[in-house]
Amino acid sequence: xxxxxxxxxxxxxxxxxxxxxxxxxxxxxxxxxxxxxxxxxxxxxxxxxxxxxxxxxxxxxxxxxxxxxxxxxxxxxxxxxxxxxxxxxxxxxxxxxxxxxxxxxxxxxxxxxxxxxxxxxxxxxxxxxxxxxxxxxxxxxxxxxxxxxxxxxxxxxxxxxxxxxxxxxxxxxxxxxxxxxxxxxxxxxxxxxxxxxxxxxxxxxxxxxxxxxxxxxxxxxxxxxxxxxxxxxxxxxxxxxxxxxxxxxxxxxxxxxxxxxxxxxxxxxxxxxxxxxxxxxxxxxxxxxxxxxxxxxxxxxxxxxxxxxxxxxxxxxxxxxxxxxxxxxxxxxxxxxxxxxxxxxxxxxxxxxxxxxxxxxxxxxxxxxxxxxxxxxxxxxxxxxxxxxxxxxxxxxxxxxxxxxxxxxxxxxxxxxxxxxxxxxxxxxxxxxxxxxxxxxxxxx
Numbered sequence: 235x236x237x238x239x240x241x242x243x244x245x246x247x248x249x250x251x252x253x254x255x256x257x258x259x260x261x262x263x264x265x266x267x268x269x270x271x272x273x274x275x276x277x278x279x280x281x282x283x284x285x286x287x288x289x290x291x292x293x294x295x296x297x298x299x300x301x302x303x304x305x306x307x308x309x310x311x312x313x314x315x316x317x318x319x320x321x322x323x324x325x326x327x328x329x330x331x332x333x334x335x336x337x338x339x340x341x342x343x344x345x346x347x348x349x350x351x352x353x354x355x356x357x358x359x360x361x362x363x364x365x366x367x368x369x370x371x372x373x374x375x376x377x378x379x380x381x382x383x384x385x386x387x388x389x390x391x392x393x394x395x396x397x398x399x400x401x402x403x404x405x406x407x408x409x410x411x412x413x414x415x416x417x418x419x420x421x422x423x424x425x426x427x428x429x430x431x432x433x434x435x436x437x438x439x440x441x442x443x444x445x446x447x448x449x450x451x452x453x454x455x456x457x458x459x460x461x462x463x464x465x466x467x468x469x470x471x472x473x474x475x476x477x478x479x480x481x482x483x484x485x486x487x488x489x490x491x492x493x494x495x496x497x498x499x500x501x502x503x504x505x506x507x508x509x510x511x512x513x514x515x516x517x518x519x520x521x522x523x524x525x526x527x528x529x530x531x532x533x534x535x536x537x538x539x540x541x542x543x544x545x546x547x548x549x550x551x552x553x554x555x556x557x558x559x560x561x562x563x564x565x566x567x568x569x570x571x572x573x574x575x576x577x578x579x580x581x582x583x584x585x586x587x588x589x590x591x592x593x594x595x596x597x598x599x600x601x602x603x604x605x606x607x608x609x610x611x612x613x614x615x616x617x618x619x620x621x622x623x624x625x626x627x628x629x630x631x632x633x634x635x636x637x638x639x640x641x642x643x644x645x646x647x648x649x650x651x652x653x654x655x656x657x658x659x660x661x662x663x664x665x666x667x668x669x670x671x672x673x674x675x676x677x678x679x
Contacts, residue, residue, distance in 0.1 A: 282536030310337030467500030513579030
């Protein structure tokens, strides 16, 4: 169902804004894949991207090295192939600019194919984007019963995932209004009464790449919470979790996967303004503080649960792209290190290498072998006499190994890991002398 939502803008006029109205049919391929694919429907809006109540003039440009690379016509770390349908030259240029920012932010050996449509959508509906499909990924290090957005699944497997007789897939579906009051400039300088198109596209493409959870509440055919049966929270979509879901916990901390599903207790968590991402790399990018996610007292389908918290990352904050709203006059052309950190947590590789905190002074950290069987060797290239805290965390953020060591000839050996289950882990290396740290992903065979 397509739904429009009305709010008052700063001049008191009624405007309809920011509905990702795509109701996605999401394909889930089981780990023991059969000849018949299991099809499930995500029957709620992936994102309804609302404006802040007031306009706010704010400019955050793309990182200098990315803008320079785009200006020079250089290729990115991933290849987005966009099928444009109905775009004006200005709209296409702005959409492509957002695509180029993402292509210079994440890595994939497989082309990321986007179906992009531009046309009348009804009064004030701006449009949006989402994954065209999801699938599980079998093999060492991948969590069971987790469905990855198809672009990420292809990155993780290194191959196209297509339904025969097709040989390629559509990974992201994007649709935006040709009649909305967009600003199509590339300079991150929209007028105070216009919505910056690049920012909106950059936000929605992140959802298409997997920045979303399956957490929701049942609704009736009008899109409002259905009280019969009693309103409850639902996390697993026909038994599957998204990568986002496995990293969300409350302040206790208790993982969302620990609650009854469906249950009123789960809904209480979704509406308790007390949810956080425990992704190790996202947390590192946030100064060691788990990023707060959007969990307002009233569950808002398409806004709650699958965004960063608005008050934690307000307009003008460099990590505010993936909050639930954007102000007229606001431009943010940078995904932000917290968002990129979470993208890396869930499996994406970051263009230029693994992320670390800004204060990091460790020049080079090498972890090998990767994958490992029973031991890991960590090589450091400087500060050989410093003490290092080594923590190994599982995919849910639980610390399963922790000790402090001093390098011997520039190396730290961690052994007795053979009893760990075959899975994906994070290893956090912290210089105890200056507090610098870095987090890397490792896989146990």
